[in-house]
Amino acid sequence: MTAVVFDLDGTLVDSEPNYYEAGRRVLAAYGVTGFDWERHTDFIGIGTREMLQALKAEYGIDAPLEELLAGKNRHYLELARAATEVFPEMRLLVERLHADGVPMAVASGSSRAAIEAVLAGTGLSGYFRVLVSAEEVPHGKPEPDVFLEAARRLGADPAECVVVEDAPPGAEAAHAAGMRCVAVPYVPATADAPAFRLTGLLFPGGQSTFRASEAYDFVLGRAGAWG
Structure with missing residues (x-):
């Protein structure tokens, strides 16, 4: 799955x-x-x-x-x-994955209260089955704990999970968890960080170059899946 x-x-x-x-x-x-x-x-x-x-x-x-x-x-x-802004292409990706029944989680270094407040305020709450805060695991990123806990709660094999991340510590955590990773650097100058070289799909220009359709195809493992 x-x-x-x-x-x-x-x-x-x-x-x-x-x-x-x-x-x-x-x-x-x-x-x-x-x-x-x-x-x-x-x-x-x-x-x-x-x-x-x-x-x-x-x-x-x-x-x-x-x-x-x-x-x-x-x-x-x-x-x-x-005020918190959702990146438009990210919202498109979340909506499409949800419509297709792909289980999703949020795994963040933020507090549980902050995660819930942001998702509620942006209208994203209903899309995610699982929320994991770094407060709930022994170690935060770059350790893989939050991602492994998200997979456990989703009932998913880590090898079948795809992480979407913006920072090198998160990409490193995804690799340590044995998960594929889509990297969208928040700070484009970090695009050549060693951790990003381990990712399966990198958008080096950050959010300005991110395309939901490309990420969706990568998640499903086949070109043209977006249709």
């Missing part, structure tokens, strides 16, 4: 601006200035917990990690509920 596991942030939806702003706000509350978009992009594809652990050490923040996580999630949920 073919199944598809989507990353959420930067893949299905353009949530990175909201995550950046949420991170900037929570760091500013602890006296950290100078956290810019370029620094934020270093953490794209990394779970929120792992990101804040690194920044806590980098900036010498004394506050407990759980406090930072709660603050960032609070800011992010406020921003996400106000």
Whole structure:
């Protein structure tokens, strides 16, 4: 049984601006200035917990990690509920796969609350049988835990799953899980990352070059499947 596991942030939806702003706000509350978009992009594809652990050490923040996580999630949920954009070709792909009865999951480094809020706000909730947050598994990406858990909940063999990802850590996690991968780099400059060389289908120009029809054909394993 073919199944598809989507990353959420930067893949299905353009949530990175909201995550950046949420991170900037929570760091500013602890006296950290100078956290810019370029620094934020270093953490794209990394779970929120792992990101804040690194920044806590980098900036010498004394506050407990759980406090930072709660603050960032609070800011992010406020921003996400106000506005989150779905990438149009991704919506087309999700709708077509759903219409054809292909089981789908979302596996993300975001919190469960954030995943649910974004999917509800964008009208995507009804398309996914399974949601897995990095909070629910021992290790976040680039470890394969979230993808393997998604496959387990879907009742699918990992070898029959296709991951759709935007970041090198996610592509590395998909490879470690033994899953095929469609890579759509959120940051096109990362398109030559070693992890993306392991993917079955790469759109090096990112979302501007992504085509639902090509991804659909790859998922089903045959050219012209889109019809």
